[in-house]
Structure formats: structure tokens, C-alpha cells
Amino acid sequence: MEQEARALLAAERSGTPIEPLTARRPGVTLADAYRVQWAGTALRIADGARPVGHKIGLTSAAMREQMGIDAPDSGILLDDMAVPSGGELAVSGLVCPRIEAEFAFVLGRDLAGEAVDLETARSAVAQVMAALEVIDTRYRGWQITLEDSVADNAACARIVTGPPAAFEWGMDLRDQVLSTRIDGAVAATGAGREVLGDPLASVVWMARRLAAFGVGLKAGDIVLAGSVHGSLPLLAGAHVEASCKALPPVSVRTR
Template sequence: MEAHDDPGVLGTFAQGRGVPGTGPSAGSLAAVSSGAQGSSSHVRVEAWHREEARRLRRAECQGLPDELLSRRRPGLTLVDAYRVQWCGVALRVGEGARVLGHKVGLTSAAMQQQIGVDEPDSGVLLDYMEVADGGVLRAAGLLSPRVEGEFAFRLGADLCGADVSEEDVRAAMPAVCLALEVIDSRFDLQGIRLVDSVADNAACARFVLGSSVPMPAWDLGGERLTLSVGTSEVAAGEGRDILGGPCRSVAWLARRLDAFGTGLQAGDAVLAGAVHASIPLPRGATVSVSSPRLPPVSLRTE
């Protein structure tokens, strides 16, 4: 099978932020553990990484679910799954998309139990995924969209390293906002594993960022987020439900990216993860998330 060290395939991210291929370690990928710590090793880009990325892109464009990657490729590693993910992002960048930041997924116990995994994952945010606050999301073409309420940040400074802490995150974040994320797997969800989610860009489909406020002195872990459809509250959770707090979630992301030889950069948008289990995205409705001390955010579906 064709294989080679390829700074080019991920180097197409050069216009983006915090993605392997943009820094001195382009063409290599570190070994990944659940804590994103430990020794690193070079991983070669193989033809099947690209082919699986193209296959997922076709599923997204055609609106047809694909067979789980983990079933077709038993023994698939997490490193390989991230390589497929980033090759997929490279395809989209080649089509004209821009990298806006990152998302952390599967951060709460509720989400992990819903999907059947025991650790978080991460994905890349692209410009075509963003919906304006209060804007319309046309669900045609999405397979089985679900929606989540989250905290989000815009970095004011670079954030990288194997020992990034919650305090480092707070220092790098000038502001915080509420966000909605619409997830939509390109796979049949029955029997899905962590590697499938990672390869599928952590199921990221669309996102909405609310109005930002200066980073507060009070603990975001105690802020309760409520997801509503119309006037009905349908889900809720607190900041501490995501890895102990949204800043801890971002610290986890920075450490994981460091294991790949990259990190978060000033200007990146970061979704910190859902505080509750996702719910099916309703058609013809207004979906919003609110909290006691942060401005609400909403979208309308068609």
C-alpha cells in the first residue's frame, strides 16, 4: 500500500489554525493516549487514510450514511482515526473552506453514556459550519442531526504545551459565550466507537456562537445551561459536567493537540463540549440555550 511522510496533505491547512501541517512538525503525528501525554512517534500517511476521508466526504455530500470505519477496518487506532479526520479537513480546505478553530466532544458523562465511549474526542471547526446567532439552519442534507448546548471561547493568545492548565486557559481567554452545536454523524450510529467519531471530525456539522462577555471571575463550572425548543426546556447541565469545567476541557484539548506537535492559536474559536446528552434537532422550531449570567444564543430550523 502506498505510504509516505507527507507534509503536503496536512500542509493544505496552512491557512488554518492549530492543525498539524502548519508547524515545524508537519508530516508527523504523535502517538495519542487518553491524556495526550507521553512519547511521540512519526505516523506515515497512507493511501487508505485519504480514501477513507474521501468516502466520508461523499457520505456528507450525498446525505447517505456509511458503514462504520471500525467494522471495515478492525484494529483501527486512534492515531489513524485522527489522520483520517485531518485528511478530511484538508479536502474541505482544498474546496475553499477555512479553519476557524476546534471543538471538544464527548466531554460529559451524559454524552459518553449516550454514545457508549469513555473519553473525549476533538474535531475541527470550518467556516461553512457556522450559523449566525438567531439565523436559520436548513437541515436538508443532514442525516440524523442532534443539538447540544455548550460554552465557547475565542482565544486571545496562543495556548500550547503538554502541561497546559485550567489557569493557563483562563489567562488566554478574554471572553466566553454560549453556543449551540449541531452534530451529525456520517456513520450508522449502531455500534459506533470512539475511532469512528474521531475519523468523522467528531460529528461536527454546524455551530452557533452567542454574544461574548468578558471572562468572569466566577467559576463557569457552576453555571447552569438550559436547552430549550420554543418555550419548552428539554435538557440542562452545568459547566462542571464537562471534565470538571469548560476551562479544563479546553486545557485537555491543548494537551491533546500538543501530542500532535501543534496547539491552539490566538483567534481560534473553541467549543468546550456539551453539558448534557444531545437531543434530536427538531424541524420548524427555534432552539436556544440560556444561562443565568451569559447571553442566550439561538437558531431556527427549516
């Protein structure tokens, strides 16, 4: 699967998309797709990138409907994907970028095992932030399957996280509405409950998914919970901000 990972990396670096994995390799399995993802991550780490956490995608009905995929997926976050809040992001190096607002968690301690539930996840989370994720596809036209998405690292391209807040024991994000503004105008909104019923459930989902591979979440890991609304096209010259009542806002400018 390293050949497929190299093809995706070349497509990203050249800005020239390729045909979806499932179109070129009919019968490819989800396990195969994760092997491609891991091979791609290994190539990036060999080039100097450092893992900083995980993203869960397609956790809201809006995103599953938009992408035509009926199950969540996950990808690996690397430090070279991070853009500081209030900073600038170049879209010229991306293929077909879109942006979405999410909740992001920071683990205060390790979390692993198939028995992880909401309460054990809550006790492991130290901080929460509003976040923007830029998704991108190295495949042509966003016409992808779950396997294509997974192989392409769940389409993660860039992440922007706002100032962190302590994740207090009684904190409930289900009714917190993230509002995404582009150039000052509201472009999309969504409540936390759109994400698997509770954004914290994404941490549970991720821990259980990793348990199947014999690993877990680590203290310090960032976990992006998934978008609360459908993704939005991202163009150069835009100012994007996401905010809710409980957390400091997060923003980015594009060029």
C-alpha cells in the same frame, strides 16, 4: 486514509450514510482515525473552508453514556459550519442531526504545550459564549466507537455561537446552568461542572492533545467545550435556544 476521508465527505454531501470505519477496517487505531480526520479537513480547506478552532466532544458523563464511548475526542471547526445566532439552519442536508448546548471560548493569545493548566488556560482566554452545536454522523445509526467518531471529525456538523462576553479572571462557569429550550419548552439542562469538572478544563485538554502533535491553540481560535447534557434530536421547524445567567442566549431556527 484519504480514501476514507473522501468516503465520509461523499456520505455527507449525498446524505447517504456509510458503514462505520471500524466495521470496514477492523483494527484501525485512534492515530489512524485522526489521520482520516485531518485528510478530511484538508479536502474541505482545498474546497475553500477555513479553520476557526476546535471542538472537544464527550466531555460530560451524559454524552459518554449516550454514545457508549468512555473518553473525550476532538474535531476541527471550519468557517462553513457556522450559523449566526438567531439565524436559520437547514436540516435537510444533514443525515441524523442532534443538538446540544455548550460553553465556547475564544483565545486571546496562543496557548500550547503539555504543561498547560487551568491558570495558564484562563490567562489565554479572552471571551466566552453560550453555544449550540449540531452533531451529525455520516455512519449508520450512531452505533460508533471512539475511532469512528474521531475519523468523522467528532461528529461536528454546525456551530451557533451567542454574543461574546469578556472572560474575566474570576469568572467561574462550573455552577452556571445552561438551559436548552425547544419551541419554548425546556428540553435539557446541565451545569458547567458536567464538562470535565469545569468547562475551562476542555481548553486545557485540547492544548495538551495538540501538543502531542507538535502544534497548539492560536489567538482567535474558538474552542467548544462539549455538551453539558445529552444531545437532543433536531427536526425541521424548531426554534432552539440555550441560555444561562452569566451569558447572552444563543438561538437557531431550523427548516
